[in-house]
Amino acid sequence: MKNDPKLKAVGKLGVTPHGVVELIDYQADAVVSRVILKAKTGTVTVFAFDEGQGLSEHTAPFDALIQVLDGEAEITIAGKAHPVRAGEVIMMPANKPHALKAVGRFKMMLVMIRS
Numbered sequence: 258m259k260n261d262p263k264l265k266a267v268g269k270l271g272v273t274p275h276g277v278v279e280l281i282d283y284q285a286d287a288v289v290s291r292v293i294l295k296a297k298t299g300t301v302t303v304f305a306f307d308e309g310q311g312l313s314e315h316t317a318p319f320d321a322l323i324q325v326l327d328g329e330a331e332i333t334i335a336g337k338a339h340p341v342r343a344g345e346v347i348m349m350p351a352n353k354p355h356a357l358k359a360v361g362r363f364k365m366m367l368v369m370i371r372s
Contacts, residue, residue: 278326281305283362288312299370306330306365311358321349321369328363332356 281291281303288310294301299319303326314333323332329342335353340360349355 277303277366278364281364283307283364286310297371299368302367302369304365304367306357306359306363308359308361308363312356314354314356316352316354317349317369318351319369319371320351321367323347323349324366324368326364326366329360330363330365331358331360333358 280293281289283289283305284307286307288307289305290302291304292300292302306328311330323341324346325341325343327343329340332339332341332347332349332355334347334349334355339347341347
């Protein structure tokens with residue numbers, strides 16, 4: 258099936274299976290991101306945060322879904338802190354301020370649908 262000529266490559270990864278956690282590596286004292294799918298209708302991006310790293314408070318015009326892939330973080334949405342761990346998901350509503358801080362090393366997948 259991997260070599261089926263009828264299958265078209267999707268995004269930058271192609272049509273072969275990938276372990277999501279392995280799509281991105283941690284870097285010391287840094288936040289690393291990799292867009293794995295970008296379309297007019299939305300994006301899928303994976304992030305790796307070193308311990309203590311984060312994203313400052315901001316808003317986005319669309320709902321966004323975070324799936325925690327590894328580690329744990331604290332995500333603050335509209336002033337309320339939410340601890341999240343590997344295997345969990347959380348939705349960040351459009352136009353609500355949100356921020357993120359890695360409690361330890363932390364990986365996530367961000368899915369943003371534009372509608």
